[in-house]
Amino acid sequence: MSTKAVDLNHKAIVFSDFDGTITLTDSNDFLTDNIGYGYKRRRELxxxxxxxxxxxxxxxxxxxxSVGSxxxxxxxxxxxIENIQLDPGFKPFFEWCQSNDVPIIVLSSGMKPLIRALLDHFLGAENAEKIQIVANDVKIHPDGTWEVVFCDESHFGHDKSRAIKPYREAREKxxxxxxPTFFYCGDGVSDLSAARETDLLFAKAGHDLITYCKREGVPYKVFHSFEDILRDVKxxxxxxKTTDEIAENR
Incomplete structure (x- = not known):
């Protein structure tokens, strides 16, 4: 896994999950539910x-x-591209971040080629290039089947805390x-490793990340769309306001 050189010359940096956070539906869940072995088995896992x-x-x-085979x-x-939709609040959030020199860094357990294709579709290729993506990759076999290639050897496959760690270490100097203030936006089980790593965690209403935060005593702020995140980040x-004033579950 690699990241660009750490640049802390900003008032804030936003780290964000992609699937189910920036998008309304998790693209990997969509593929598993509709092409793979289905919703029931996925939720069991x-x-x-x-x-x-x-x-x-x-x-x-x-x-x-169950999909790639x-x-x-x-x-x-x-x-x-035909079925996944962008959170309606994300584009205004992206535009505000661009206007205020706040980088957005996508940390995803999904696959970079799919994320890049969706961001190009949603924002246009020129705008999408302004968002750094740290994600898993894909290996396509000669027979057309494919499999995920993980970022690292961790039990997450992509331990998102490792991507945030260089920023934390540089900031402490x-x-x-x-x-700069660090924010993280997420929704599900792939975000567990990043939950404690930033100054303010945004956790999507009704999803597994909130279950984890409540159980483990991790402070967070619930959000329904990026309209909520934009309000609090601004x-x-x-x-x-301070991040402590916004966070819940303290």
């Missing part, structure tokens, strides 16, 4: 991950193998008054 009986890496590989990758990409960046 999500519960197994939350309860610690399966690793995310093993469960995610199992889900995607029978449907070509380009066909999956086309299907997602600066005087505290020069620290309040922090513009000095009206």
């Amino acid at each position: 999500n519960i197994e991950i939350l309860e610690g009986r399966w690793t995310f890496r093993d469960a995610f590989r199992d889900m995607l193998s 029978k449907t070509p990758f380009e066909e999956c990409k086309k299907l997602l 600066l005087p505290k008054e020069k620290w 309040d922090v960046v513009e000095g009206r």
Whole structure:
């Protein structure tokens, strides 16, 4: 896994999950439910991950193998572009971040080629290029089948905390008054490793990340769309509120 050089010359940096957070529907869930072995088995494995009986890496590989073993990758990409929708609040959020020099870094357990294709579709290729993506990759075999290629050897497959760690370490070398504020936005089990790593965690209403935060005592702010995130990020960046004042579950 690699990231671009750490640049902390910003008031804030937003790290965000992609599937089910920036999009309304998780693209990997969509593929598993509609092409793979279906919703019932997928949800069973999500519960197994939350309860610690399966690793995310093993469960995610199992889900995607039920898709990649029978449907070509380009066909999956086309299907997602036709069916996945952007959170309606994300484009205004992206535009505000661009205007205020706040980088958005996507940390995803999905596959970079699919994420890039969807962002190009949603935002246009020129705008999409302004969003850094750290994600898993894909290996396409000669017979047309494909499989996920994980970022690292962790039981997450992509331990998102590892991508945030260089930013935290670099920030700690600066005087505290020069620290940018770090935000993380997520929704599900792939975000568990990142849940404690930033100054303010946004957790999507009705999803597994909130279940984890409540159980483990991790502070978070619930959101329904990026309209909520934009409001709170603006309040922090513009000095009206602190992250501690916004966070719940403290």
